[in-house]
Amino acid sequence: MQLEWLEDFIELARTRSLSRAAQNRCVTHPAFGRRIKALEDWFGVALIERKQPLSLTPAGLLFLEAASHSLGLLNNARAQFQTVGSSRDEPVRIATGRTLASHFFPDWYESLNRRFGAFPVSLVTSGSQEAIARVSAGEVDLLLIFSSPLTRILLDSDRFDSLVLAREQMVPVSAPDSQGLPRFQIRSGAGASSVPWLAFAPTLALRGVLAQHLAALPQRLALRMSYQADSYESILQMAKRGAGLAWLPHMVVDTALKAGELVLAGGAEMAIGFDISLHRSRSNQAERVMRIWHGLVEDALITGN
Known part of the structure; x- marks a missing residue:
């Protein structure tokens, strides 16, 4: 068995698509399928249900947890071996989204630099x-992310520590009309005409x-999806237009x-609160990461977050 097979299987479990997983792993669809079959042959049982939509077998679900845990331990061990003697110069590796990278991370x-001294990231x-x-x-030390049902499902509390850093709101917005009122207003009820939704x-x-x-x-809102994007900034630009x-997010x-350029298109009841959170695998015991984590936990206890 090869370690890249574990990475292949984790990507397949994430995307639930052989073609998308193959593309993300930079291999051809047939080659990716052969890797998954080789992994199943090594494991001795079927790991995926080959139907649409693709799903994991009970054995596949069990193997996914074992593969993620094993790969994380191996990557952490490799990182520690590679940084022996130079850990002070090694950057803290942080994964985040593009919006948080632009709007939250710099401040x-x-x-963090004021609190713990300057360090590379x-x-x-x-x-x-x-x-x-x-x-x-185990490819990164910390995960900075908007908290959501997805994070609560995929980040097992037995394996990951989590910390709320800030509270944010998501608000409904619209371009204004000539009178400065929302061009698109939230409507509900059976007789309401639909509103284009980004x-x-x-x-x-x-x-x-x-x-x-x-x-x-x-009541169900009368929304008609007219545009969808994987970027909050792209949706922002379309809303402004x-x-x-x-x-x-506010x-x-x-x-x-x-x-x-935009105005609020709904009252306070239409604003949605959510957390900005930080996550760390408990298997990651890197000295600098632990010092930062414990310091942030102490700060949260003091401020009551």
């Missing part, structure tokens, strides 16, 4: 599922947060709201 990193951005896979596989792609962490909020409303109604729309 937060400055606060290696920041990698991606969609939420890929970022979660990186911390699960939606989140499945790879965005906040998709699940928004879906839960909309499902819990007393008047393409539809959008829910976006940190993303703050400047546009102040400039009058």
